[in-house]
Amino acid sequence: MPKEEQVVWKPDSSNIYERFIEQYDEAISGEKELTAGDQDTRYALKLQQERLREKGVKMRYRITPRGFMADGKSLPKKWMDQHYVSEMAYYTSLWEREIETREGKTYRQKSKMTIYETKTDVIGGVNVEEEIYVCPGCGAPSKIKDLLNGCQYCGSKFQMSELYPTITSHYLVRDFSFTKDEMKKHLMKFMIGTGIGTFIFGIIIRAVKGMLLPLTVGGIISLLLISAFSGVVLGYFLSSYALIGSLVKQAGRTVPMMGAIGAGKRFEFFMKKYSPEFSYEYLTGKTVAMLKMILFAKDAQELPFYLGKPLGDRFQDLVDILFRGAMNFKGMKEQNGYLHVTVDVFLENAYVTDGKVRANKDEKLRVTLVKNLNMPIQYHFSIKKLECPTCHGSFDATKNKTCPYCGGTYRIEDADWAIEDIQVL
Template structure:
């Protein structure tokens, strides 16, 4: 709780610094995001640090949680070897915009309640991965269309800075960028020194000590039995032999105890490694995507694809009306989809098929996830997906697909949320601009 408060204060401080300097760094946006995201499900806190697409996914999920009469809360508690977070150098850019990957360790705590009743509690040592979008050169993006963070209507960036043409709100450039465009909460298998002790060393020591205590008790019992039979004056041969064997076994217990302790540590390491194995195997299939898609441009980076795909899959699953979403061409969703209230990515996407024939790219695979259901059940579930895209159409990193100019009436609208132009009803085919989901199962 104290840590959470600290994190919140850090967020506020980062916000103040940003106001003072007029610039917000990619590192600061991480702090602000975690502090906002920790409150967004359980309160009216707006995700100002997230982009339009991500805010939409969260809105859909909040609606689902509310419809089920549930209360969900996230907490990100500082922990681990990288709790301040770090940005990676594999930034990619299209000249105007740049995508930064950032990761940092913490304890992810999630609470699900129905009324006052706790129905699910999860605490996970986690790595929070963020994809953060930033402008490289503010002057060059003035004519690009951006969804007004206040009213949701599209305007050119330079107009938003002077005042949104629909609602009049004025924005500073640093209120528009950088923004978190997607996130992943992934189990952190790494441990710092303070975590290795309770998980491996302490149980091993207890194991060994237990064995020593047992052996002392055993020796005492054996001694008592020997003395007893001696006092009875009967033949002591048989009982001496039994006692001898017994004493050997019991006397050796500390040795076995510590051997056992060693095996315990070893076994636990193996067990943890086995649990991570399917994820690592799935992770290796990334090269399939890389090899096939690389020639078509840097926007076909696996991390970028996976992050965006998970965001869309969540939006579809949590949506009341998936058929209205431009990035979903599928039919019925799996029967358990309507009871899902949270989906945590387990860190691996298994690519089963990546093919380009003519202008059409097809990707099939499975998202390794942990799904929380409305009844509090939390289970591992792979979510199968198939996506298609026209690879001859290029798009920049600005996600200009989010705002789309209708070819029929020339009006701009938020194409991430509307399949049909709200002005003339023209159907928008997103496949030209972005990956479209053909099924989820």
């Protein structure tokens, strides 16, 4: 019998993608800071943690890279603005989630997932000392040169390597691939199970027929041989059927997302007309991050980038969101210099209602995004360091509805994407 395969993974701490995965497990339960993630990522996590606390739910993650891309693979695409360059990598992993309700009931799940991460870094040779960064110590927006010399608010000093690169978006998508070892394990499980099942069945049949006693060596050997034969042959067929069954089930869940195939290409084709630097990867990561904040916020309308109607209590029991990897492009409209884009986003959500956990709930949201077309793209935009259009002071837009320096008003959609409507389909 093969030894139970122990998944061991050692993160390379000089690699920001791996540092992020390592920190993420403990960050989600609030035990550790997610220093590898940017301020918006941490803010989304904070809103989720507040939701969990409010519902008395404890949630833990464990992500262990495994399979074909356990060492990570970079996507060949990069996208950049004046100062920053972003790229993506993914790791095939084993994902474990534990949800513990207020009543102390624990709900465990295990699945293969691919974790996608976007890394943003300063373009080599570009001086960003005058750029604004959110102080990792106290959260106040400051010039990078000030943070290098010591933050004027909290005094913490940073090195450039502590500020960049940083993970600016991430999401987990189910992975249906099997490695050779996993395939073998799956097969072995069925063969051994069927073999043992046949043996027990044989004993019972003999007992019922009154033929069990006396036990003869010949009788036992023949029963063992039959069991072994049945284990190998029948077990093989059963394991194949189980595999096909689970694939059919997954395919069924995937059918509604079929329209999203090639959406990225269609998207880019239309969007490049408006902005040649458009990145589908950026918009996807951004949309998922905004949705997380909106759906976990106590009052979504308090968020500067949510311009839609109140969501009521539709999402009040939501405790976790997984993006299913598909976003379908539904259309766009240009009006008075603003671009309105409608997409369908596929999510797999977990709810805790009256102590009952409902995980794996597939949901489709129709989301309309809006952005000012005349403003340059900022791929390192952050709601935590909004620049005032009037006095150019920087402030945290999650805490200030107007500029704290000059009192000026701002519209997030003049700086980056905002969400103006969400419909549950």
